[in-house]
Amino acid sequence: xxxxxxxxxxxxxxxxxxxxxxxxxxxxxxxxxxxxxxxxxxxxxxxxxxxxxxxxxxxxxxxxxxxxxxxxxxxxxxxxxxxxxxxxxxxxxxxxxxxxxxxxxxxxxxxxxxxxxxx
Numbered sequence: 001x002x003x004x005x006x007x008x009x010x011x012x013x014x015x016x017x018x019x020x021x022x023x024x025x026x027x028x029x030x031x032x033x034x035x036x037x038x039x040x041x042x043x044x045x046x047x048x049x050x051x052x053x054x055x056x057x058x059x060x061x062x063x064x065x066x067x068x069x070x071x072x073x074x075x076x077x078x079x080x081x082x083x084x085x086x087x088x089x090x091x092x093x094x095x096x097x098x099x100x101x102x103x104x105x106x107x108x109x110x111x112x113x114x115x116x117x118x119x
Contacts, residue, residue: 010048012068070104
């Protein structure tokens with residue numbers, strides 16, 4: 001594995017989170033009720049359908065979710081940001097899915113202790 005795709009992939013999200021996003025997008029488009037939004041809506045629906053059709057196995061999702069956490073930890077460290085503060089819903093949902101946020105970093109200086117064991 002490697003490259004941005006490993007970290008930047010909608011399919012790493014647990015199914016319940018993805019369903020929440022799909023519902024929020026649908027509600028957004030219903031509220032907008034704007035025909036000009038039709039192409040954007042179609043693009044979002046296509047992405048969700050493709051993610052569902054080409055979904056990861058549970059093991060792949062867990063491995064990629066941990067890689068995502070390491071990537072985020074590196075970004076937070078190097079940019080002095082906090083993903084937990086920027087995207088608390090996603091942070092909390094990913095933490096719940098994996099039994100806690102994995103604190104290790106892949107590239108940033110000063111690696112930290114590993115997260116909880118995956119069983």
